[in-house]
Amino acid sequence: MILGVLAAYLVVVLVIGLWSHKLFRGTGEDFFVASRGLGPFVLLMSLFGTHMTAFTLLGASGEAYVRGIGVFALMASSSALVVPAVFYFVGIRLWSLGRRHGYLTQVQFFRERWESDTLGLVLFVVLVGLLVPYVLIGMLAGGITVFQVTNGAVPEWAGNLVICAVVLIYVLYGGMRGTAWVNTFQTLVFMVFGAATLVVVVHRLGGLDAAMARVAAARPDLLVREGNMQPLELLTYLCIPLSAGMFPHLFIHWLTAERAAHFRATIALYPLCIAFVWVPSVLLGVLSVLDFPGLPPAAASAVLVRMISLHAPAFLAGLLAAGIFSTCMNSLDSQILALGTMFTHDIVGHYGLRRRLSERQALLIGRSFVFGLLLVTFVLSLVTTRSIFRLGIWTFTGFAALFPLAVAALYWRRSTKVGAFASVMTVAGLWTWFFVMSGDRPGYTLGETGIMPVAVILLASTVAMVAGSLLSQPPSPATLARFFPGPRSPR
């Protein structure tokens, strides 16, 4: 029954994605950014759905199972403030420049802003390198979901494969419009079914007050932050949501808006959407200690699915599992589209291969690149031992540490390509260092102080940007006029 519901859900997703092809205008801009014509509702739903990954439902509930309610303050409420602020200060300005100059990718923007092809190439490698673990998160979550709801009848690798295949089909056929439509549908699904899961589970546990009383008796440590995290961790975690300013898939989604005013609803409603999705996720993680006490941290990512399997009747369990599936695919599709867009424009198009190839051959190469990357990610999903939450944190750390690039490009005329290079190389070096140093230690912070690596890398990246810029020649007046056209443009 559960598998049947999941299969039906995947068919619906495919139909929506393929149906969007009816509106395809046959141009590259239509395929990659839906002709920059999305309205406010689809923009909000697709941006939110793209940003909320499997990390939100499975990773956060798993982490709440281990560390309690503090996970909400760490990731959810911090994102509720920082992410819409990033949209306000960075997103809408990038949208404006992208529309004026026809950008489709971050690499195009930064390459022209700082007049450097090499910088564009280095950024391409770094962004793709950071995006792969992010793709891996969605894949792992899909496998876990299928494995748990079928009581192990379908192995995790099979779940991974199915999700990849479905996403690949509607992304390559429907492009950005298909992805945005599917994201909108799936965002509604996981918002509704996430809340529904909480209602069902709480009802089965005898009500919220009774359930909390049982948690307070069995594991009072989960209802406070003392002993589960340090104040400096909460402080430095505030840097993590800055990653939204550098995610390639969010950048491309920003460009789909028809008008700047369409961002207003997205910015204002984002904090509410975050609370609506994260409260059930964290609460269910905490409540799951009542039914599944003593799980090792590596198994915690599956507690949400276990709760659904235990408490919901088969048909409802299938629907709720579909809600989890939707978060996996929502981010996967946008990431895959972003990877394809970046490779097609930043490598195949920019380096002149396009002139020697037909449109069809260029697209084939782009799709082959995406397929190859998915294959590599699939192999990684078979061998990785890190939890979804920790894998997510490292990905976010890398993107957040690159945030000074976006700020400098938009607000600091004096910033230069040398500064940008210094910043990117600092991030690459320090990120690798901390990643290796952390090993498999859960909750790794600097010297056990609570200071997250992201704060150190972000600070170093900012210093590198400033020092490198001040020690080198600024971009040409023509470039500055292009990016800061007004009399009161930011300095």
Next chain:
Amino acid sequence: MSRRATRLLLYASLAALAVLHHDLWLWSDGRVILGLPVGLLYHVGFCLAAAVLMLLLVRFAWPEGLEAGEDPR
């Protein structure tokens, strides 16, 4: 109040809200209010406050010059 002053006030509110995110006074408070641990309830309220602030930002401090043809500010 001038547009510039409104904008500065809202930016200052953003900074103040960032400070209020660090509710150290509830760090070891395990009370349950309205069915939720107080440390969680506070941050749900924080999300509501963030939504109100964002609404004020997009209403009273929306950047000009974003659309093609507008005077950039």
